[in-house]
Amino acid sequence: MLVNLEYVYYVAAVFLIIIAGLSLKDTSNPKRMLTAVFWALFAISFAFGKLIPPMYMGIIVIVMAVIAGFGGVRPGKHKQVSDEERAASAAKYKNKLFLPILMIPLLTLIGATLLKDVTIGGLRLLDKSNVTLAALGVACVLAFIAGITLTKQKSIVPVKESRRLLDSIGWAAVLPQTLASLGALFSAAGVGKVIAELVGSSIPVDNRLLVVAAYSIGMAVFTMIMGNAFAAFPVMTAGIGLPLLVGMHGANPAVMSAIGMLSGYCGTLMTPMGANFNIVPAALLDLPKYSVIKAQVPTALILLAANIVLMYVLAF
Structure with a gap:
């Protein structure tokens, strides 16, 4: 490929x-x-x-x-452009500045849908087993090139700006990768089986609505604990999704998985463990530490309830 x-x-x-x-x-x-x-x-x-x-x-x-x-990851010193320079740049490029940003989701969507089966010289264009991530990688590189071409900046400038952002986030930048790995580790350790036994002893598993609610709420709660829906997904799906929703009630695995992940994201909105989503933005904007989470909780609960209804209606 x-x-x-x-x-x-x-x-x-x-x-x-x-x-x-x-x-x-x-x-x-x-x-x-x-x-x-x-x-x-x-x-x-x-x-x-x-x-x-x-x-x-x-x-x-x-x-x-x-x-x-032990506090070894510290932010460095960065050269900041003045407000006047920012205003002049914005006035010069106007809405063109959004082009590189919009290229990323657009090119990712095109690659994952229209180009997923394209071959060139007998070689597949995109990694078949990871087509969306491969398309995202290509989209980011092309957006990077478009950005420096548009602004006529040296290629090191966006890298330095990326470092400034990484310095603001700090060690929390590695959380998505580490928490996803932790979820796989929990799954391999049999945590999903334990959860299945707990659910089986707590609710009547022949009641479809209660099992849907247990899976959706469990995804949200476990995401709040782990800080990432990718970490919660293998555990909750192995424990409740596959054996109970798919195996016992005949749920569509694709619909169940998609809405289950959305339920997990509801938990992301309500936890400080999702530091790169909830704590870092507050720090960057000089807001009270947990203000972002407090503002998101009502929306998260409404969305979680909606996801339960959607899964019950669409997955069977």
């Missing part, structure tokens, strides 16, 4: 290595060595994750956790 998901990981690794190099050069950061090591280790996970034995990959993760836990 021409665009393998591994190639996307290699691009991410190169990006993170540059971030690590910029962090190392930033003498204003008192923890520049540890910060650079943190991002370099993260880059190694993308570049050599398939080659490194699991035990050593686990050691790398532990080292990253220790660096972050």
